[in-house]
Amino acid sequence: MSKNSNTSGKGKKVWILYFAWLVSVIATLGSLYFSEIKGFIPCDLCWFQRIFMYPLVIILGIGTFQSDISIKKFVLPLSIIGGLISFFHYLEQKVPGFGGIKPCVSGVPCSAEYINWFGFITIPFLALTAFTLITISMIFLFTKKSTK
Numbered sequence: 219m220s221k222n223s224n225t226s227g228k229g230k231k232v233w234i235l236y237f238a239w240l241v242s243v244i245a246t247l248g249s250l251y252f253s254e255i256k257g258f259i260p261c262d263l264c265w266f267q268r269i270f271m272y273p274l275v276i277i278l279g280i281g282t283f284q285s286d287i288s289i290k291k292f293v294l295p296l297s298i299i300g301g302l303i304s305f306f307h308y309l310e311q312k313v314p315g316f317g318g319i320k321p322c323v324s325g326v327p328c329s330a331e332y333i334n335w336f337g338f339i340t341i342p343f344l345a346l347t348a349f350t351l352i353t354i355s356m357i358f359l360f361t362k363k364s365t366k
Contacts, residue, residue, distance in 0.1 A: 231287045231359055238293070238355040239278035245348035246275050252332065252341060261326040263307040267345045270300030274352060287359050294356040301349030307342035
C-alpha cells in the first residue's frame with residue numbers, strides 16, 4: 219500500500235512540474251509574440267527577464283518528461299531572480315520617481331509601457347505572474363515529503 223502512496227505522490231509532483239513548464243512555455247511564447255509579431259522592442263530589463271525565463275522552458279521540459287523533480291534546485295533560483303527583476307521593472311513603470319534610480323541609457327526606456335490592460339497589467343506584470351507561479355510550484359515540490 220505504501221508503494222502506491224509513493225507513486226501517487228510522485229505523480230502529483232510531475233503534474234506540478236508540468237504546470238510550471240507550461241507556464242514557462244506560455245511566458246516565452248508571449249515574449250516572442252510581443253517582440254517578433256507585435257514589433258515591441260525589448261528594453262534592457264526585458265532582456266534580463268528573458269535570460270531567466272527562456273532556460274526554464276528547457277530545464278522544466280526535461281524534468282517534466284523524465285519525471286525528475288530534482289530539477290527544482292535549478293529552477294527555483296532562476297525563477298526567484300527573474301521575479302525580482304520583473305518586480306523592479308514593474309515598479310519602474312508604475313511608481314512615479316522610481317524609474318530615476320536606474321534609468322536605461324540606450325534603446326527603449328524601461329519605464330515605457332507597450333501594453334496597459336485594465337490600468338495595471340503590463341509586460342513586466344505578466345512576467346512577474348509567470349515567475350511567481352513557477353516559484354510557488356517549486357516551493358510545493360520542496361515542502362512535500364520526498365518520495366525518492
